[in-house]
Amino acid sequence: MQDFALFWRNRLLMLKKERQTYILHQVNLHNKVLCTDLSQHMKVSDDTIRRDLNELAQEGRLIKVHGGALSSSFHSTPSDLEEIYSYDKKKIIAQKALRLIKNGMFVITSGGTTILELARSLPPDLQATFVSCSIPAVLEYANHPQCDVIMIGDKVSKNSKFTAGSEAITKIREIKADLCILGINALDIHHGISDNDWDVVQVKKAMTGAAQKLVCLTISEKINTQQPIQVCEACDIDILITELPPESDLLLPYKEAGIQVL
Amino acid sequence: MQDFALFWRNRLLMLKKERQTYILHQVNLHNKVLCTDLSQHMKVSDDTIRRDLNELAQEGRLIKVHGGALSSSFHSTPSDLEEIYSYDKKKIIAQKALRLIKNGMFVITSGGTTILELARSLPPDLQATFVSCSIPAVLEYANHPQCDVIMIGDKVSKNSKFTAGSEAITKIREIKADLCILGINALDIHHGISDNDWDVVQVKKAMTGAAQKLVCLTISEKINTQQPIQVCEACDIDILITELPPESDLLLPYKEAGIQVL
DNA sequence: CAAAATCCTGCATAAAACCGCAAAAAACAT
DNA sequence: ATGTTTTTTGCGGTTTTATGCAGGATTTTG
Structure with a gap:
């Protein structure tokens, strides 16, 4: 049963980096992501996702907007x-x-x-x-x-x-x-x-x-x-x-x- | 299958910025857009579109006119x-x-x-x-x-x-x-x-x-x-x-x- | 000039973002 | 191992944002 617990721990808890990689993948795939979708999808709180998005935005890997984020390559923006x-x-x-x-x-x-x-x-x-x-x-x-x-x-x-x-x-x-x-x-x-x-x-x-x-x-x-x-x-x-x-x-x-x- | 829920929500909800990018795209293509067209197309209220247009106009990205907006790039009269x-x-x-x-x-x-x-x-x-x-x-x-x-x-x-x-x-x-x-x-x-x-x-x-x-x-x-x-x-x-x-x-x-x- | 369409202004509401704080986990040092 | 520090995460309360709605003002149109 300890194996069982371990299994779920591994299953449910995504490492921060794992999460962010997944988020980037989704953003590049769909051009946009919603906070709520992501938080539900990987079973963490909205705050966590928001923190992730803010970090990724600061690194310029995506563009944070109210409610979610957009792909940075999607929109010709300040990098011009x-x-x-x-x-x-x-x-x-x-x-x-x-x-x-x-x-x-x-x-x-x-x-x-x-x-x-x-x-x-x-x-x-x-x-x-x-x-x-x-x-x-x-x-x-x-x-x-x-x-x-x-x-x-x-x-x-x-x-x-x-x-x-x-x-x-x-x-x-x-x-x-x-x-x-x-x-x-x-x-x-x-x-x-x-x-x-x-x-x-x-x-x-x-x-x-x-x-x-x-x-x-x-x-x-x-x-x-x-x-x-x-x-x-x-x-x-x-x-x-x-x-x-x-x-x-x-x-x-x-x-x-x-x-x-x- | 969980992706499926995400899939549909992504399509129903349009982020503000997304909307505005779409509006700009339409304006630059057709040189004009109608408020009513846009609101019907993206299924939001006229007010929302009007607010978007006003914001974009304030940024100088388009020219707001009664009933819609025009492209700012060449507001030369439609010659042909x-x-x-x-x-x-x-x-x-x-x-x-x-x-x-x-x-x-x-x-x-x-x-x-x-x-x-x-x-x-x-x-x-x-x-x-x-x-x-x-x-x-x-x-x-x-x-x-x-x-x-x-x-x-x-x-x-x-x-x-x-x-x-x-x-x-x-x-x-x-x-x-x-x-x-x-x-x-x-x-x-x-x-x-x-x-x-x-x-x-x-x-x-x-x-x-x-x-x-x-x-x-x-x-x-x-x-x-x-x-x-x-x-x-x-x-x-x-x-x-x-x-x-x-x-x-x-x-x-x-x-x-x-x-x-x- | 009157009718219709469009706009503005304020307001209500729901969602999202922010701010600390505290618990849990992880990393680190001893 | 064990205790300490750092990081990460979730939660409650507050603030901000986005959006729709209702009305009255304004513009367009015939």
Whole structure:
């Protein structure tokens, strides 16, 4: 009977972190959560949930509103200023990445603002084929006069406007591109590339295996940071591009790990 | 199953901020919104909507006027009267088509401005799944708070921003949806539905076979016109929707051919 | 100018957020 | 182990927020 008690204790009491992970999952899935739903669902008081939401909101992982919370990616909000701030950096990154793309190449890319900047910067006389799951990226590529564009289809993940699912991954696995260019959200020498969205990670994982060379684009702020879910090891990266000069100290460990830094 | 309760409560209750985001979205799309429309759509009182509009107006996100609100982005006078006129027709068509879409349905649609208008008019509490090859349409569906969206992937046809090819057609053939809703460019009692783009026709052909019911949307100007390539026969259509009242003379032949006219 | 629609203002109410506080649990140190 | 500190959680009471409703004022419309 002690086992029984233990069972229920394990069943009913969710650790704080467990709860918060679950909350984030729900928020990213449904774009919104209600305090009352969550408290009923995991059998804790409203206050506890509210405290969780406030903490998560303070970390910027969601947006707290009266009655619940909304996904932060859902609503274009204060982070826009920061986006504008790093716009210049992304432009530099895009320029560096451009040098890798040659005529006739087959390139598979992720989404994200850095990739969008790359797509906008493509020289008009380039003739290449781009593959992506990201709807905004595909639209941007489609504006190019010469390049071919292939959209990977599947269920659309609404907050981030990209397709994800087993169909998408199967399709990506059928591809062997010349380059895979990923915009990444966290890179650490030990934890490799990581991200906080399950679907994004699955797709990126598939993409890393779908090309001869793996190129990663990121602003330097994201270097030496981690996110919950791993995409791949750092040593899987072939080329790393940031806005910093290649000889910067921050990048030294990655060079030593055999990554080409631009 | 516990998720089920959460599921429904999420759909019944709309957070204030959620509402306001939705309102802004509508305003930016249509350049105007009516208080009464909004309150009916989201099933809250006029007062609540008015308060929302006032708050948003105070933040400068829109311009409050008697009876509703206008987009603040370009309050330049609606220059193109014809544009507005055909917009009204399409809005009528969209409203009629809405009545066919029930909760839980699986709907496959084409692209085009009429379909876009339909996507924008979906009631916020609808829960359905939409499949499409059209990138603008998918983006529009993805803005809906509840509906699932599936993008069919393939090579992107740049001028019209939709995917087409054998992969897409194979994928469409795997689907059996409740409804297929096509925005069409030409309809004639003898030549059926026709279009002028080879890829569009191939995709539409596949779509007509991928659903139990075929619904066609078109403004009356396109009735009794022809285009070079045929999609299907007129008698394959189950339901025809135009901006005209169903008893209009123009539509008589189609009724006689066994098509339900709305 | 009159009727209809829309708005504002205050008020009532229910839900949600906040504030301490105390108990329980977990982590830590001895 | 055992006692101490820290963290986490739930509870009661209070304050704030969100929303609908009723009326009278105001605007639009024909």
